[in-house]
Amino acid sequence: MKPTVFHYPAKLEGEDIPLVRFHEVTKRYGDLVVLDSLDLDVAEGEMVAIIGPSGSGKTTVLRMLMALEKINDGIIYVDGEPLTHMSRNGGLVWADEKHLRRQRLNIGMCFQHFNLFPHMTALENCIEAPVQVLGMSKADAIKRAEELLDMVGMLEKAHEHPSRLSGGQQQRVAIARSLAMRPKVMLFDEVTSALDPEVIGEVTTVIRKLVHKHNLTMLMVTHQMGFAKEISDRVCFFYDGKIEEQGPPDQIFGNPKSERTQQFLSAVLEAN
Template identity: 60%
Template sequence: MIRFDHVVKRFGDHVVLDELDFTVDRGEKVTLIGPSGSGKTTILRLLMTLETVSDGVIWVDGEPLSHRRRGDRLIRANEKHLRQARKSIGMVFQQFNLFPNMDVLTNVTEAPIHVLGQSRDEAVQRARELLDMVGLADRETAHPSQLSGGQQQRVAIARALAMSPRVMLLDEVTSALDPELVDGVLAVLREIASSADITMLIVTHEMRFAREVSDRVMMFDAGRVAEEGPPEQIFGDPRNERTKEFLKAVL
């Protein structure tokens, strides 16, 4: 579903991703771990087209994301191509990024109506199903300012799912929450991971959560994959010294 092919990302002279190659299978749940600045969030931002690659090509579902086809060549993606590509990718950020002037139901239905072209009735029905799933069926008329941080993040998850994405990106979705609110959000994500046929790429410092939901864990260091494997191996028997050092610091 996702393929990074010799992807390089530079910010000025600083190389954040260094000739990165990796794939994520359809329906696979992959967690990216590693120290701050190792390139994890940059990977998500490239997939969400919030950043552009410096070199290499990103593919999603067999089609180029960072580029577009012109005959038998690949050229840089234009905005029209990126807008179309974004429809298949959902992202939940560290900050909730809800529309403060809209109630919960409208926050969830806005994009399906205006981007996907769904009828209002169809979008509302789906939004109510998702709000029920995240435990907020009774808050659809509330505005974000009337919700706790954990509730806002659950609305953000419902909003991302409302677009029926084939790929879901989660970027430290609990880092802005008070500790007592974290478990509720993680419970929702566990349910999605176990029941939804969706490809998930997760950046988190919640190692227990990573161990529970992941099919595969990838340890990043200095823009490269230091080690990867099933969670039992990465957390139970890491082989790379950098992985051992990192896990000793966070577990």
């Protein structure tokens, strides 16, 4: 059986290509359409907040970009290169596992439930992939991991196992672990949703630091409207697998055009 050949551009070129591009991306689970022909560009250094009701496809966007699941249609580019596809015989075909693994190096992801490796200390969590995947020497990896743990305020706990850390502390280690791979894009998937209210601040402080000091490109799915408003360059409101409305935070939160956005925001504000 010959693989299907796609005729998307094999490379995005030009001055102002986006760091991330979703082009007509569709994701289905059986009959359920989770992402419906999504177009989304993220510029380098941009912080995009993704909000919306549950089931609107916002987490799916991150999972597709991390290549944890395959898309059904369309194409995703990262830094001009296809992520979901690869070049073969003058066209593009669906990416194989090897291509995906290489492309994933560009992307880091933090999860709602942290997903630290429980049998490794905080430091070991942070050096595992740099040593095994990037081939860094152990000494270099440790040095870098210690800098990052220091940056997230967790250097003192470097030799603790995750079970001895609070949720907020685990999430900060998880952020350091992702950064250790030097990704071009960081994804935050509801990173404060599983945390007790009093420790949310320690995680948002770290993310704030990343935005202001390190100018990292980020996509953040969140339920914290206040934080999204404060920190993001752009807010995307998802509804039914599509971007219902997007714009600068002042516009989305201050003067939303779409009725659905208005309804969602007033419902969220009421709940708080």
